Amino acid sequence: MRPESTRVLDAAAVAAVVTHVGLPGLFDLAVDRVHRVLAEHATGRVDLRERDGFATGPGLVEWMPAVRHGSSCVVKIVGYHPDNPVRRLLPTILSAILIVDAETGHLCTVLDGTFATAVRTGAASAVASRLLAAPGSAVLGLVGCGVQAVTQLHALSRVLDIEDVLVHDVDPVAAAGFAARARLPEDIVRVTPVAEIERHADVLCTATSVAPGAGPVLPGDELPAHAHVNAIGSDYAGKHELPVGLLRRAVVCPDDIAQAVREGECQQLNPDELGPSLTELVARPERAEPLRERTTVFDSTGLALQDLAMAELLGELAAELGLGREIELEAGGADPRDPYGFVAGAADLSWPLAARAGA
């Protein structure tokens, strides 16, 4: 039997999903799926491996595997190249996701992971902020105005009643273009110095490509006592966006303790200075309740489980809509023990053993 075909969900297929479901509806689904997959982690139905990768000169190429037992494995391949936008007009993060049948090893789907990464990173901040932001949080500060800042805003605005958006970027062009990229009226978004953002933000997201060792990206002294920070840029040994003084004053909740200690803001803390993980808070939300009036930090390094949830969501929506196309990727044929069964019958595959032996 030929291996089954592989479904390709390219950029056009993902775009069709967005057009059909609508961006707000898609973010609602993503927040729900990310929340659920974190809750499922405690049950053992899903599992993940920590991100690993190769440092490749100007950036990183990484792989992020997760599994839904009895169903599928998801491996996201993701590049992080902060020189992409300026040098090549390409996104900093480029990615592809594979969905593999856990029972057979068959590659079921290959899909764009660039959009999925941006959406699920926003969704993770929304899950954290819904638990940890003070009631009535209405002013959102964004430090860093790239792709990820847009999806932070969009996801957060599905769980908080955001009224004002204060933005900053070391590149003024990036800051000035943010409102248009966020599809918001100019009067809701104000380009603002970091120190002022810090004084007014109820919720603040750092989403920068600050170089390892070059942080922090804000002073951190004047944040309101009730402020919640989503620190999403730190995902690399030596890279951090927040000052250690802020981290020590706040309750720091990593998405995954082991990964955050290696790559996140938690690199700056001792193990006994860490708060509960987001997975723990999702499982026991009553632990988050007393933290809402305090300064809190979500140390978001990005989890393969979030990619699993997002790949499943996009895969299901595409299937409902009949999107994507099929390719016959895997070599196979009528006889599962024949390595050449996929080669057309006309090809001469006879093996020249005798000729060789006599040579």
Added chain:
Amino acid sequence: MRPESTRVLDAAAVAAVVTHVGLPGLFDLAVDRVHRVLAEHATGRVDLRERDGFATGPGLVEWMPAVRHGSSCVVKIVGYHPDNPVRRLLPTILSAILIVDAETGHLCTVLDGTFATAVRTGAASAVASRLLAAPGSAVLGLVGCGVQAVTQLHALSRVLDIEDVLVHDVDPVAAAGFAARARLPEDIVRVTPVAEIERHADVLCTATSVAPGAGPVLPGDELPAHAHVNAIGSDYAGKHELPVGLLRRAVVCPDDIAQAVREGECQQLNPDELGPSLTELVARPERAEPLRERTTVFDSTGLALQDLAMAELLGELAAELGLGREIELEAGGADPRDPYGFVAGAADLSWPLAARAGA
């Protein structure tokens, strides 16, 4: 700028490469490339991560990353499901390979990995056997007659003057069909009891799906003193094909020491009982010379570097022949900071912040 397109080399494209280059020529190239990539490892130009994976009920889904610095990263996703052939008429090993631009994170190529895995595993045994088999080796024994046995034979016959092939499989149907799958006349291939194979084989390959704890697959007492064994099936904690007595008597050369100690025949040995690795022998072939008259074992667990070499080879041949098709996988658009630039202009992406805030 839109991200560049991604080239798909599906089963038909790989088949066209085989048809054009011919199987013997392709094996010659594969043996050469695998040899060269192992030699390059010492220079630091290429690197790899050990295989990792999820145990998924009946099998494994694994990822195998390697990098050619300054050029590309290769990640092979590979399933190992020994119940596939009987239960589903699918190959035990199904695989896909991704080639990612190390400088940008762009997914350059996705290609079948099923055929590549079978060929490169044969090529690795050919590299080892060329170094370690006794001069004049002409009788090849194969224990296990699946896909991998065919490519073991084909690769080995490019570096040794094989005259007789003795085969065994616990499934008599698999053994009986081997000559046809190997594209050889029936009189060169003889189905033979394991004990007799062992007595006559100059070179022996074990390529079985023996379950963890159920090995060994041969007694190992009567192998000729000059015999060379390629043990390729052991790649799983607890799985082994060879008896420890044979391993202790032989010089055991793993492909990668760390991986072989965890997953290969070397699980059965103490660290001080291991011989030089294949990488060491390729770098210093004079170390192999005195081993050729002794009993030697190549403990082949399978290296991501071999997949890198094979992906590069197939990618280059396909490019020369103009094979494959392009897909626009990665979401991107004119503005590298816009997460939605790939969505058609007609879609309504305006963001309902005010409405939500007022709700």
